[in-house]
Amino acid sequence: MGNFIGKSVKRKEDVRFLTGKGRYTDDIKLPGMTHAAFVRSPYAHAKILNIDTSAALRAEGVVAIFTGSDECGNYGVPCGWQVNFKNGETMREPQQPLLAKGKVRYVGEAVAIVIAETLEQARDAAELVEVDYEELPAVTNPKEAMQDGAPLVHDQWPDNRAFDWCIGNDRAEVEKALASAHHVTELEYVNQRLAPNAIEPRSYIADYNVAEDKWTLYTSTQNPHLIRLLLCAFALGIPEHKVRVVSYDVGGGFGSKIFHYTQEALLTWVTKQIGRPVKWTADRSEAFLTDAHGRDHVVKAKMGFDKEGKIVALLADEYCAMGAYLSTFAPAIPTYLHGTLFQGLYTTPLIHLDVTAPFTHTVPVDAYRGAGRPEATYLLERLIETGAKEMGMDPADIRFKNFIPAFDGVNQPGYQTQVALQYDSGNYAPVLKRALEMVDYENFRKEQAEARKQGKLLGIGISTYIEACGIAPSAVVGALGARAGLYEVGEVRVQPTGKVSIYTGSHAHGQGHETTFAQIVADKLGISIEDVEIIHGDSEQSAFGMGTYGSRSLAVGGSAIVKSIEKVLEKGAKIAAHKLEAAVEDLEYADGKWTVKGTDKSISFGDVALTAYVPHDYPEGVEPGLDFSSFYDPVNFTYPFGAHIAVVEVCPDTGKVTLKRFVTCDDVGNVINPMIVDGQVHGGVVQGIGQALLEGVVYDENGQMVSGSYMDYAMPRADDVPMIETDRTVTPCPHNPLGVKGAGEAGTIGATPAVVNAVVDALWHLGVRDIAMPLTPARVWAAMQGKS
Amino acid sequence: MKITGEHQLAAPASEVWKKILDPRILERITPGIKTLEEKGPDHYKAISEVKLGPVKGRFEGDLFIRDKEEGKKCKVVLDQKSKLGNALAEIGMELVPVSERETLIKYSGDARISGMLARMGQRVLGGVVKTLSKQFFEALEKEL
């Protein structure tokens, strides 16, 4: 209707960030605020024999010290998702204690918290806490954790298994199909553990107000309401209406700030004990040790083809690490957000995945950008690419051969996969066609052959992907094991002057909601974008909300706002009809006013709003005010898809990979702000490239993390990547009012296998078939020497 | 971390044996060791100060000599704690006479470090051990 949807409107939030006026949690100072420092385990696994805090308590400025033997040691943070064993038993769920009690189970686990007047004093005193440990053997690799005799993470579970799980068709049937397939491609690899590394480290301030008996928790979270619920109802058992959770500006999340962390609950407990506010902000070193990690799957997978290259069966066995405890979403990641994507874009008739999820002596593993879906895409795209090459087929052709035919979800039904989901709408061939065109695939092979003659190693790698996002339809995720529904709330408060305040339960930490949501509202109401304010991140302002993750904000949060706007317009029409002395049916709404059809009689949105709040001349039976809240619970996930192509050059002397080009054609449904969507894709792609080439958490044989700083954990820098060439097709989502699908994770999901496929392509003629991620120069060079 | 290596010394095995099992000498030649205080047979309280470029830390703990075979082999166990992290090294030493006046020391063992030291120091640990063992043998040579 209006002028904003589909336009690259500049972001409303930028000026405050560009002038240093953002309000991140660590920027907040409260009167009387104390500072916390943690005493952390130097061991991956040890008995705590004794903790002596006496010297620390005497240190300058110390307010209090707590350990696991204090009351807080009885509390723990919950897991939000339940997965059952194949035999129906409930998953094993250890309490994740606020402070370790009796035992530590990963390096960096907190054993004591020191509160002092200043941060310096807290740090100094923390060093004086003496802890006696008895070190025990540790296991950090998920496959090794399942071997007989592996050190136990929780003594009560003698095989380290948190759960096992499977999805898809009958295993025997899949195995049979593989046995009779024309060709079977098999890969064994590790989808390595990653540290999310939002550049803002996690930060919390808890403030208990004695007079009101109320808590405020300022937290760098992606979902303040969810944190409040988990904190109050599950972690501490305190009344929810007495707790306000605030999350203003957050410096990136990528999943790592979804979860309810022990420090949030612990600080909330501490502030009441000491009667003063208390702040803790992680150092980067602490972030490496305590932020939930991503990925960490050990995989064995087979894909069977017929002689035309059609996939006939897919079978995978995976060991997926959980870490020492179950983080908020952890069990869902290698299961419902992973196995359900094994159909990919292909018509594979038989699919089976077996997952074993062990505890390991590491920080918990949970959602990291893409969460389970990048791992699924990596598996599919490495297999199909390898299969094509082994059979001498073109990697692009084999994908076209296997694509699910187009369906729009309206005239044709959604596509029912072998792995529980029903896709909403899809048209897969055009994205790959477009990406191939952009990269000039036809000519590339000639260029590659020519380059090889000159001793240069060029490679091209394709990846196509689908993801399930817009998390999520409550009924579906409930059936899948979520312990809460995942709708979203959108409230539209029209002020008497016609200005509009929008309260959303989703949360922005880089995604630009203040702009995109305002575009939708301004567009639908036909008003100026300056007249719309988006408010998020405060549990006392928005009624409720589920936050932002799983590319859900626009599809679910945006749709909730649209629902409320519809209600505003419906009620506004009644008021307008009264003022214009016309019937509601005779009115039309455009450009911010109601007009009696065929006349020039009209009333503006602002005048209607004023009337609603000053109802002297008002329709009978209509309540004053113009304020609506809606809960939107989608009927299905949304299913964006796309094709990514990487072009690489491998240095024949050193094995160093240079990314020459990266091309994407994504389909995220309708687009509200192309500039922002492109930005999401750029960032996602580079994180995906990071996994392929640079990133990886490394533990030594004793469970010590040896990649725990930016000196040893490599991430992409500006000079590691080229410009990202993006394009789009549009296949609207048929089941939400905006027709949008979500774009936050797409880049990360598509990029990783494209890069690895490209490197392997460059070296295929040398006999290289696979290289372990990250593809460091040393590993690539070793592979070139036949040592991979 | 595995530690292995060998070093040839211009002294008979018996002399080398005597020197490296003399706590006063061991205290003097082991890089970083400040004091070795006898707590029991082949058991010492060790206080060391490691000073290596960016890292400087005081360590305290035990040093044990185990599995002694007079003049031939022994195992040194060093268990040290500090604010930077803890270190546990078990290193077997074997003296192989090369000639009457030359002895080859072969050593091999394992070192475990934890805490900040492990996280920040792992990348250089191999080099550190090399530098420290170089210093140890240079000091030992001076004693011979």
Added chain:
Amino acid sequence: MIPAKFDYVRAGSVSEAIALLDKYGDEAKLLSGGHSLIPAMKLRLNRPAVLIDIGHLSELKSITEEGDEVVVGANCTHKQIATSELIASQASVLAEAARTIGDVQVRNRGTIGGSLAHADPAADYPAALLAAEAQIEVEGKNGRRKIPAADFFQGMYTTALADDEVVVAVRLPKGSQGTYEKFFQPASRFAIVGVAVVKRNGGVQVGITGASDTPYRATAVEQAYAEKGVDAAELAAEGVDMMEDHFADAAYRAHLAKVLTRKALA
């Protein structure tokens, strides 16, 4: 991250710094740019009781010619060295190395004196100084002395600098024109291997950093060069124990030493 407590003293001159070093002994550390020391102190890997700041001493900030030498003051920043015309024309191998250190901000602040005293085994300057046959000039209680680069670097983080000595300058023979080939460790930006080559009087001088616990002169390469030319690069790792980490094992480091040496010789 917050360092442990310390006292801070600004030295008014090099001699004052030496007197202060003498006074505080082992408890003191010199501070110049601080880009090696402060991170270690923030992690509390080091906790000197006193920092003696010499960073502002202008007497150590100049780049000059003295006879056959280019003299680079210890307080010169990496950026100053990377952009000095004198160094570009008389000791380019040093500028080549300086250009690759850290990043823009680090080069704006970090100093050559600080870097040398710190002696990170993967630092870039040592390769260039070895190849240039430079001397490191230090001053202590007993006056000044010049230490040849080959004697200065003694091990990992270990130098010939005595506890009471200050690095005051680096002296490079004029004509130290050369190249520095570096293979970056992608996280720290230090060298996995860095090779500096200076060609002089028909011969070559090769310095290698990052590969081993101590930067070294690849003498085998230098000796074979006359006969074998660039193929002498094959000897770049000869007799040297290579370091290992999760970015590069020993075999790969040895390989890189050869590849980069070949490139630098060409």
Added chain:
Amino acid sequence: MKISLTVNGKQYAHEVEPRMSLTHYLREVLNLTGTHIGCDTSSCGACTVLLDGVAVKSCTILAVQADGCEVTTIEGLAQGSDLHPIQEAFREHHGLQCGFCTPGMVMTAVDILQNNPNPSEEEIRHGLEGNFCRCTGYHNIVKSIQHAAEKINA
């Protein structure tokens, strides 16, 4: 220890502990919270400010070292409500998402363009080697700096 310095054109004098970093001084004492801390190892660049006109990592500089110096932070870049051309270009070309690395990126960009008014894409990327961004993939940051250069030179 007593220090006095100029920050964004204003004179300040404070008693500080020698171990206080310049970042903490700016954030905690002067309440200039636009300068951020993202790491412990001088790697991420979120804390970049101009010290006597050149970009430095303020987390690796002690406040006492800055005694007598002139500091410019992100808060001092705009002239009143007029954004600096680099800030303007970042807004125009979507060079930021979560905004956390942004102040450091912008201050580094100032240094890059000071030294090289017409940098190539490669030179810009190289100039940003000391700054991490986890959101943008650098694409639009590079574009922003390219456009800022054009604007400044125009």
